Amino acid sequence: MILVTGATGTVGRAVVDHLLAAGVPVRALTRRPETAALPEGVDVVRGDPADPNSVDGVMAGVDRVFLLTTGPDLAAHDATLARAAADAGVSHVVKLSSGRTGDPAADDPIPTWHRAGEQAVRASGVAWTILRPLGFMSNALHWAGTVRTQDTVRAPFGQGRIAVIDPEDIAAVATVVLTESGHDGRIRTLSGPEPLSPADQTAILAEVLDRPLRYAETTPSEARAGLLGADLDETMADAVMALRATALEAFTSVVHPDVEEITGRAPRTFRDWARAHRDEFATA
Numbered sequence: 001m002i003l004v005t006g007a008t009g010t011v012g013r014a015v016v017d018h019l020l021a022a023g024v025p026v027r028a029l030t031r032r033p034e035t036a037a038l039p040e041g042v043d044v045v046r047g048d049p050a051d052p053n054s055v056d057g058v059m060a061g062v063d064r065v066f067l068l069t070t071g072p073d074l075a076a077h078d079a080t081l082a083r084a085a086a087d088a089g090v091s092h093v094v095k096l097s098s099g100r101t102g103d104p105a106a107d108d109p110i111p112t113w114h115r116a117g118e119q120a121v122r123a124s125g126v127a128w129t130i131l132r133p134l135g136f137m138s139n140a141l142h143w144a145g146t147v148r149t150q151d152t153v154r155a156p157f158g159q160g161r162i163a164v165i166d167p168e169d170i171a172a173v174a175t176v177v178l179t180e181s182g183h184d185g186r187i188r189t190l191s192g193p194e195p196l197s198p199a200d201q202t203a204i205l206a207e208v209l210d211r212p213l214r215y216a217e218t219t220p221s222e223a224r225a226g227l228l229g230a231d232l233d234e235t236m237a238d239a240v241m242a243l244r245a246t247a248l249e250a251f252t253s254v255v256h257p258d259v260e261e262i263t264g265r266a267p268r269t270f271r272d273w274a275r276a277h278r279d280e281f282a283t284a
Contacts, residue, residue, distance in 0.1 A: 001025045001061050002178055003090075005049070005081060006068030008036050010138050011096060014171035015066050016042060022175055029058055049077035052084075059088030064178050067095045067121065072109070072235055075116035082124035092127045092184065094177050096170070099134035099189055100243065103251045108242035109235075127184040129177050133170055134191045134252050135162040137273040140201055147205065147281045151213050154226075155198040158217035160247025163191035163255045166268040173262045188258040192267050195253035201270055208274040209281055220245070 002019055006012035007028035019026050020039060027043040030036045036044050047055040049069060059065070065085050069077040078095065085093055097118055100111040121128050143153045170190055177183040196204075199215040206213040218226075220241055227237040246252055259267040274281075 001027055001043075002064045002066065003027045003029060003059060003062045004066045004068075005029045006070070006096075007038060007042075007044075009068065010136070011167045011170050012066070012068050013038070014167050015068075015174050018168075018171040018175040019178070022179060024175075024179060027058070027062060029055070049080045052080045055080060055084050059084050059090055062088060062090055064092045065090055065094070066174055066178060067093050069117065072113060072239075074113050075120055078117035079120035079124075082121045082126060086124045086126050090126055092129070092178070093121055093124070094129045094131065094174055094183075095121050096174070097130050097132045098243075099132045099191070099252065100246055102132055102187070102189055103246075103249075105249075105251075106246065108246070109239035110243045113239075129183045129185070130187045131170065131173060131177070132187065132189045133165050134189065134254075134256075135164040135247075137164045137166045137192065137270055138277075139164070140205070140270075140274075141277065141280060143205075144280050147209075147213060148283050151211065153198060153202040153205070153213060153215045154218050154222075155215070156218050156220050156223040156241075157244055157247050158198055158215070160244075161195035161197045161200075161253040162247050163193075163195045163253055164270065165190050165192040165259070166273045169259050169263070169267045173259055176262050183262075188262065189256045190258055190267075191254065191256045193255060193269055195255065196270055197247075204271050205274050205281060208271060208278055211283075 004015050007016050029047045031048045033044045033046050045058050047058045097114040098111050100106040101114045146152045202213050202215040224237050224241050
């Protein structure tokens, strides 16, 4: 049995689907099982890593854990879940971290939170693997509304380039690491096959949608206001903006071989991802 935390989010849900496809029993931890909408056959359990008492017993019968937490308190949440895994005799924890955690120059909030979370996992005494994606192709879905209604992508830091990865590739890597031996104590940096700017992604979306699109660079303050308007609090909005700004640095544009080394195939391109999500950008 493999426990997946963050199972209702983009990456967590993809991990659930990949594990089920591999015939692996899955338990999903969520704060709200009644709205989880997970596939039949998943053992959905209630628990909140912010409340250590609520995760008592959720690791019973679990051999491995996919650990995905977010927000300013993620290190404490990682520590709670890692301790519970150790107490239950779990053999392996696979933590989803941030690619920027591996950059020693990164002192902004998200990599700082994840460094502390990684340390909590290591300190638990359970065997571990850490996955550090550089950026998600799925973040382009934030542009879907203006693409549909205005044929426009609005995003800051137009000169920035990130070797973004398809969450399905993260899930494929996680599934291999969770189900095969030989990955203990490894840190894997995960990227897509090429670094892309927002304008590059806009051009690819235009080709896939077969209609002209425009990239309009926004200011950081405009982008931050958009995050606040999407119900992020100020702490998270500032953390996301700091992470976005790192696209201007060389670290995020490096292509890494880990996806192909682990899965045996090259990572999907942004064009592949866009084709799979074409309907979400299509006009009414």
